[in-house]
Amino acid sequence: MSALSIPTLELSSGYQIPQFGFGTYKISAEDCVDAVKYALDLGIRHIDTAQMYHNEAEVGCAIEESGIPREEIFLTTKLNNDKHLPEDARQSFAQSLEDLRTDYVDLFLIHWPLPTLYGGDFVQTWRTLLEFEQEGRARTVGVSNFQIPHLERLLKETGVMPAVNQVEIHPHFANNQLRAFHREHNILTEAWSPLARGTIFGDEKVLSAAKRLGKTPAQVVLRWGIERGDVLFPKSVTPERIQENLDIFDFQLDEQTKVDLDSLDKGEDGRTGSHPDTMALL
Ligand code: NAD
Numbered sequence: 223m224s225a226l227s228i229p230t231l232e233l234s235s236g237y238q239i240p241q242f243g244f245g246t247y248k249i250s251a252e253d254c255v256d257a258v259k260y261a262l263d264l265g266i267r268h269i270d271t272a273q274m275y276h277n278e279a280e281v282g283c284a285i286e287e288s289g290i291p292r293e294e295i296f297l298t299t300k301l302n303n304d305k306h307l308p309e310d311a312r313q314s315f316a317q318s319l320e321d322l323r324t325d326y327v328d329l330f331l332i333h334w335p336l337p338t339l340y341g342g343d344f345v346q347t348w349r350t351l352l353e354f355e356q357e358g359r360a361r362t363v364g365v366s367n368f369q370i371p372h373l374e375r376l377l378k379e380t381g382v383m384p385a386v387n388q389v390e391i392h393p394h395f396a397n398n399q400l401r402a403f404h405r406e407h408n409i410l411t412e413a414w415s416p417l418a419r420g421t422i423f424g425d426e427k428v429l430s431a432a433k434r435l436g437k438t439p440a441q442v443v444l445r446w447g448i449e450r451g452d453v454l455f456p457k458s459v460t461p462e463r464i465q466e467n468l469d470i471f472d473f474q475l476d477e478q479t480k481v482d483l484d485s486l487d488k489g490e491d492g493r494t495g496s497h498p499d500t501m502a503l504l
Pocket of ligand 1: 247366414440441456466
């Protein structure tokens with residue numbers, strides 16, 4: 223394994239993003255410093271957190287304690303659902319920077335579009351993120367969980383498409399229509415829950431591919447996401463699993479595995495998370 227072989231992709235902002243990173247959803251404050259430091263020690267240079275995860279301070283601490291220069295790490299955080307009003311977004315963004323012990327993030331995202339809240343006005347929130355980008359405090363700005371109509375509305379009303387849309391994607395929910403839209407509009411696709419939150423490992427086709435390729439089910443599923451060109455950041459607090467998840471850059475899927483994993487798409491039934499049109503949790 224060499225973490226140095228993690229590819230980077232170019233964002234529409236011109237910045238580079240490592241295609242593989244470390245997700246921190248549901249990592250408790252207690253576990254977070256050690257887990258992030260372990261990931262950084264292995265050579266992972268991309269960390270995904272969010273105001274909602276209540277671990278930004280621990281992520282900031284881990285980055286500082288790692289001794290790795292800040293500019294070598296790609297750091298993402300996301301705006302909380304109760305902070306969509308412009309002044310709240312400004313205040314919470316400043317707090318994120320303070321908690322993360324940095325004066326900029328590499329990527330700042332609107333976590334959910336919340337089309338049923340705030341009078342459906344996620345456009346004002348997007349305009350506020352564009353301020354952060356102009357100020358250089360967010361090098362790149364984007365969104366998460368946006369559907370095609372939401373993205374079209376941002377373009378129509380502001381003339382600016384997000385550089386990134388972070389959405390649920392794994393073999394049970396391939397989300398291909400949205401990904402095709404992203405490609406047409408130069409939006410980078412980030413795949414959240416790339417392991418389907420651990421629900422996919424018992425699948426027959428995943429197990430037989432793992433056996434044939436001499437890899438673990440998690441490695442086969444992550445490799446599928448990498449070969450499709452998406453950005454992934456699986457989550458684990460277990461050192462062996464963090465290492466295992468990273469160890470996917472020395473093999474390729476065979477044709478049979480690609481066909482088999484592509485065939486696992488269940489469409490909407492494959493979602494593990496909330497639907498973006500109805501998600502309204504503050
Ligand atoms: P995931 O698909 O990464 O799965 C994580 C679960 O799989 C863990 O609980 C762990 O128990 C298990 N696991 C991890 N590696 C394993 C291995 N090698 N073998 C066996 N089991 C293993 O799920 P996730 O954490 O929901 O998603 C990854 C990241 O995506 C999150 O941490 C977060 O950063 C991001 N995310 C974003 C959103 C969003 O709305 N933007 C939503 C969910 C997740």
